[in-house]
Amino acid sequence: MTASYQLSRTIPADAAYDLVVAGGGPAGTATAVCAARLGLKVLLAEATGCLGGMGTSGLVASFGPVSDGERMLVGGFMKELLATMWEQKAFAPQVTQDYLNRQLNRWVPFQPEHLKRILDDFTVQAGVEVRFFTRVVEADVDGRRVNGVVVSNVEGLRYVPARAFVDATGDAALATLAGAECKVVLRDTDTVAPSTLCSLIAGMNWDDPAYAGDGLDKIKARVRSEWVPQAIEDGFFTQEDRFFPGMNRVGPQGATLNAGHVFNLNPLSVRSLSDGMVLGRKLAVEYTEFYRQYVPGCERIELMGTAPSMGVRDSRRIVGEFELGMDDFLARRQFPDQVAVYNRPTDVHPSDTSRKEYERFLKDFHGKDNLGRGECVGIPYSILVPRGWENLWVAGRCHSSETKVHGSIRAQSAAYMMGQAAGTAAAQSIRTGQPANDLDTRALVETLREAGAYLPQTALAREMTRA
Numbered sequence: 001m002t003a004s005y006q007l008s009r010t011i012p013a014d015a016a017y018d019l020v021v022a023g024g025g026p027a028g029t030a031t032a033v034c035a036a037r038l039g040l041k042v043l044l045a046e047a048t049g050c051l052g053g054m055g056t057s058g059l060v061a062s063f064g065p066v067s068d069g070e071r072m073l074v075g076g077f078m079k080e081l082l083a084t085m086w087e088q089k090a091f092a093p094q095v096t097q098d099y100l101n102r103q104l105n106r107w108v109p110f111q112p113e114h115l116k117r118i119l120d121d122f123t124v125q126a127g128v129e130v131r132f133f134t135r136v137v138e139a140d141v142d143g144r145r146v147n148g149v150v151v152s153n154v155e156g157l158r159y160v161p162a163r164a165f166v167d168a169t170g171d172a173a174l175a176t177l178a179g180a181e182c183k184v185v186l187r188d189t190d191t192v193a194p195s196t197l198c199s200l201i202a203g204m205n206w207d208d209p210a211y212a213g214d215g216l217d218k219i220k221a222r223v224r225s226e227w228v229p230q231a232i233e234d235g236f237f238t239q240e241d242r243f244f245p246g247m248n249r250v251g252p253q254g255a256t257l258n259a260g261h262v263f264n265l266n267p268l269s270v271r272s273l274s275d276g277m278v279l280g281r282k283l284a285v286e287y288t289e290f291y292r293q294y295v296p297g298c299e300r301i302e303l304m305g306t307a308p309s310m311g312v313r314d315s316r317r318i319v320g321e322f323e324l325g326m327d328d329f330l331a332r333r334q335f336p337d338q339v340a341v342y343n344r345p346t347d348v349h350p351s352d353t354s355r356k357e358y359e360r361f362l363k364d365f366h367g368k369d370n371l372g373r374g375e376c377v378g379i380p381y382s383i384l385v386p387r388g389w390e391n392l393w394v395a396g397r398c399h400s401s402e403t404k405v406h407g408s409i410r411a412q413s414a415a416y417m418m419g420q421a422a423g424t425a426a427a428q429s430i431r432t433g434q435p436a437n438d439l440d441t442r443a444l445v446e447t448l449r450e451a452g453a454y455l456p457q458t459a460l461a462r463e464m465t466r467a
Contacts, residue, residue, distance in 0.1 A: 011150070016162060017041050018041045019163070021044045026053055026413075026415040032123060050116045055115055060256075076453040085110060135151065164393075183317050242355070257287060336459050337461065346407045384422055389437060
């Protein structure tokens with residue numbers, strides 16, 4: 001029998017906010033800024049010391065694709081962010097406007113430290129109150145409404161009442177505390193994407209002749225098809241991991257390294273996360289040495305640091321008013337209530353080191369079922385609403401979708417768009433009294449369009465898409 005301890009205490013209470021956002025990653029930052037611009041008093045609680053989530057704390061310094069090969073799919077907040085980053089030269093040197101406007105499945109690398117400052121500026125200008133080093137640790141719930149949350153930071157515990165709440169934690173932490181129905185992704189019931197601890201590399205010789213022209217892309221291809229298999233045959237690695245995204249150039253001599261899967265990590269276990277960070281740091285050293293020995297231009301690189309946050313791809317998702325599934329993805333389905341559209345392969349990394357899993361990944365990622373040039377799938381509003389809840393939304397990777405679709409739309413660029421939708425929905429709900437689970441989605445889509453979102457659906461409907 002597990003021992004327990006009952007705690008009862010009186011804690012300070014804040015004055016009420018309109019909206020509390022849990023998590024300051026891409027989804028949470030967009031939620032907070034867009035809601036504040038619509039007139040809400042917003043508190044953004046972020047567990048780390050910066051905004052941007054995986055793009056900054058996780059050193060996953062590359063946005064997922066933002067076009068369908070013919071046009072830019074992102075609009076609104078995400079498009080504004082891209083324009084600001086372009087103007088401030090926050091992208092990697094090799095990024096061109098064509099990357100953003102017309103490239104199919106082209107990832108967009110950036111400088112993570114620069115992104116932190118831009119997001120700081122956005123929240124300050126919008127009037128968002130940001131509390132860093134702060135977590136939501138409890139929820140005060142009445143039926144299917146959240147009255148307030150308890151936050152924890154260096155000042156202790158504090159109760160924060162609000163009219164609306166958005167869970168952008170990635171792990172559906174607030175939704176779980178509130179009692180919303182969630183689905184935990186388990187190895188014995190599904191293919192579980194492993195985690196990766198990314199790192200920062202210095203000393204790259206991008207002037208090596210191997211990188212001339214489009215050599216960067218060719219080198220990436222050779223790393224995967226030639227040098228990793230050779231290193232495995234040589235017995236170089238401690239685990240025979242056949243796939244990793246690789247190294248991305250982010251500066252004149254700098255790069256981020258997304259390599260070394262931490263398999264079987266349970267992101268909802270602090271023990272597993274702790275052990276995973278230890279292993280991840282060891283793998284970062286191993287992959288740095290691999291690049292030194294096998295890859296041109298890397299002979300003198302240095303490992304400058306590993307990310308303070310584990311790169312978790314999947315953990316826990318809400319059971320939403322609708323679950324976006326592979327049938328929808330394959331049909332390139334467009335929804336009347338869609339709040340974003342996206343084009344990206346079903347990127348569920350191999351769940352172990354077996355050749356079978358690696359071949360499964362390659363088939364899924366490069367298969368004919370993926371979205372092609374000029375195609376996209378809609379992201380409906382209803383995957384952001386925990387089923388039956390009135391003033392609680394989610395945004396980011398804890399949305400409601402099947403695993404393969406989740407592997408497509410969990411990327412940062414999609415998360416920013418989900419965040420704008422959640423923040424806009426919260427403002428509409430407060431203004432009209434409409435609950436999250438019965439929001440006028442025609443009005444929501446029209447408001448998002450006015451804010452610059454690209455929503456090409458021809459039919460609109462007041463009712464959201466449901467199961």
